[in-house]
Amino acid sequence: MTPAPEHGGDTAPPRRRARRFLRHNGLGLFFLTTFLLALAGQAVAGHAEFNNQLVSDGMAPLDFGAYLASSDFAVDVTENWQSEYLQFFLYIFATVWLLQRGSPESKELDRAGTESDQDQMAGRHAKEDSPRWAAAADWRGLVYSRSLGLVMGTIFLLSWLTQSVAGVAAYNEEQLRRLQAPVSWAQYLSAADFWSRSLQNWQSELLAVASMAVLSIYLRQRGSPESKPVGASDSATGVEG
Incomplete structure (x- = not known):
């Protein structure tokens, strides 16, 4: 030994x-x-x-x-980032309360909500190897217990803000090439170009999440924690392979 x-x-x-x-x-x-x-x-x-x-x-x-330093490249990158982080932000918070019978992406049907400190190993129920803030009974425990969703939401907002700033610069460059008047940042936020860029990414991400939640009820991927075990019942909920 x-x-x-x-x-x-x-x-x-x-x-x-x-x-x-x-x-x-x-x-x-x-x-x-x-x-x-x-x-x-x-x-x-x-x-x-x-x-x-x-x-x-x-x-x-x-x-x-x-x-690479242009607003056109920046807006193309950030419009994809913000939609991805919006997807995760919504998924993290929605799965606290919303359930999907038979899906491994859902919690068990009797566990909707934030659950007890004992279930979450938080506060006085924290273990020796738990993160330090998980045991805190003040604002630190409150923030840490929601830190994943908060960080995802913050990255989404920052990416969306960056997209809007880069987007108005790229949009105005195109306007000037066409000999048309540029617009302000506030005007761009209500422009079709900004919302077209945002919504075309949002809808694809939200559809992908919905597909994963529903298709995983009936389909399997052996060995993946995103799938139920191959032999699990279609109605088994919150079970991972």
Whole structure:
């Protein structure tokens, strides 16, 4: 039996530690890597499309660095981010109270609501390894117990604000190319362009969440925690594989 290190340090060889790190963080690393690849692909394709539009308007094309710093690239990126975080924000808060019979995306049918401190291992029911703020009986416990939804909602609002600022700049650049008057930020917030960009992303994200909640009642993905066990009843609710 291998003795434990005296000071709690990790004495495994670096290669083994690296493999363990990749194994323990594979899900996050996979999606972060694919996000960066998709962002890079969007930048390359968006740069080509934007320059094609400039050339067709009789203007000089932008180099790649200038495009990355442009309002057009910023608005294209942030309009996708805000819709994703809106999806998670609504999902996190809606699933506190709303149920879907037979879905692993729902809580069990008798557990709607914020649940007791005992169920949530909060306050005086916190465990030794619980986060420090989970045991707090003051504002810290209140904030921490809702921190995931609050952070998701904050990122959504910041992304939406950034989209509106970048969007009005991109919109006014297009207006000037057409020899039309620019608009203010407040005017842009009520413009069809802003709401078209927002709503076309919102509807796709909300449809995807609804599809996941309902299709997971009847369909299975073996080994996935987003699915019920293969042999679970269609009516089993809040059960994960």
